[in-house]
Amino acid sequence: TPDITSICKDSCLGFKNAEGAIRSRKCCPPSLGKTIKDFVFPTDKKVRMRWPAHAGTKEQVGKYRAAIQAMRDLPDDHPHSFASQAKIHCAYCNGGYTQVDSGFPCNDIQVHNSWLFFPFHRWYLYFYERILGKLINDPDFALPFWKWDEPAGMPIPEMFVPETIDGKPNSLYDVYRNAKHIKDRIVDLDYYDEDKNIPDKQQVLCNLSTVYRDLVRNGGDTLSFFGGVYVAGDDPVENGAKSVGSVEAGCHTAVHLWVGDSKNPNHEDMGNFYSAGYDPAFYIHHSNVDRMWKLWKELSLSGHVDPTETDWLNASYVFYDENEDLVRVYNRDSVCLDMLKYNYIENSKEVFPWRNSRP
Numbered sequence: 001t002p003d004i005t006s007i008c009k010d011s012c013l014g015f016k017n018a019e020g021a022i023r024s025r026k027c028c029p030p031s032l033g034k035t036i037k038d039f040v041f042p043t044d045k046k047v048r049m050r051w052p053a054h055a056g057t058k059e060q061v062g063k064y065r066a067a068i069q070a071m072r073d074l075p076d077d078h079p080h081s082f083a084s085q086a087k088i089h090c091a092y093c094n095g096g097y098t099q100v101d102s103g104f105p106c107n108d109i110q111v112h113n114s115w116l117f118f119p120f121h122r123w124y125l126y127f128y129e130r131i132l133g134k135l136i137n138d139p140d141f142a143l144p145f146w147k148w149d150e151p152a153g154m155p156i157p158e159m160f161v162p163e164t165i166d167g168k169p170n171s172l173y174d175v176y177r178n179a180k181h182i183k184d185r186i187v188d189l190d191y192y193d194e195d196k197n198i199p200d201k202q203q204v205l206c207n208l209s210t211v212y213r214d215l216v217r218n219g220g221d222t223l224s225f226f227g228g229v230y231v232a233g234d235d236p237v238e239n240g241a242k243s244v245g246s247v248e249a250g251c252h253t254a255v256h257l258w259v260g261d262s263k264n265p266n267h268e269d270m271g272n273f274y275s276a277g278y279d280p281a282f283y284i285h286h287s288n289v290d291r292m293w294k295l296w297k298e299l300s301l302s303g304h305v306d307p308t309e310t311d312w313l314n315a316s317y318v319f320y321d322e323n324e325d326l327v328r329v330y331n332r333d334s335v336c337l338d339m340l341k342y343n344y345i346e347n348s349k350e351v352f353p354w355r356n357s358r359p
């Protein structure tokens, strides 16, 4: 079994600010000399219920803050550390891994711009959530999600905003964000690099139509929603241009660019693959992106089905799990939330507030 660190190479991006703080371009995972195990489904008794970030209870927010702080307190070279978790994104997205396992050592692995997008990020968050729970000894720990598809959830969640809480650093704060957007609060799900400067009420309506656009109008069949076929041997860059999925290209990227600081050279943190994982907001954004996959299937429209191609089902990634074991996971095991023992708390009255927001 190959050691994943031996096939990982560093990305070419990096960033230094005036004070010298650095986002490292070294994004390969720590090597603990472990062999890779096959994934087994969790046997937890309770389902972890991810909660809407804007409506978290004091207890939920407190636990979440404590868990992220515990992650920040670990030494960087620990596989559960804040930096190691952030670097996973960099390694899989900035050419950290080549496709050496499949016999194409010169092609980088890229988990964006194709049908690997949803399953890769689902697995990433799956382990991240379990690691956080372990760090605070809470087997039921569940991540929040940034519910930007419902009007009340559209502002960046309040708990991410203050720099300090009771005189201590807020573990959910990140200095590399667009200060103007954080102050204005309501996200623009159709943001590219220009502020619309429209009243909040209108922005809310625009956002609802954008969600409709990505889940219904542009996501009418498997490949338009997931992104196009990407198999061993494909060149990720060339492939990317023609096959990005509707949510990935739409709401997903808009939120990254909206949160990231346009004053930084690569729009760090959220505005670039290699640095996005350093902002805790990345994980609650992706938790909602993951929820879009669930909601898309629940719309029960014809065409809303998971890919069934063998190449998709058998694509795999390697992660450190909550026990610091290296685990290989497959797309085929990512499709059923019941098996993964987590789900999302939904507001029963208004499950699809954007349902009637056809643009």
Ligand code: C2O
Pocket (backbone or CB within 6 Å): 089, 093, 112, 121, 252, 256, 276, 286
């Ligand atoms: Cu891996 Cu939101 O990107």
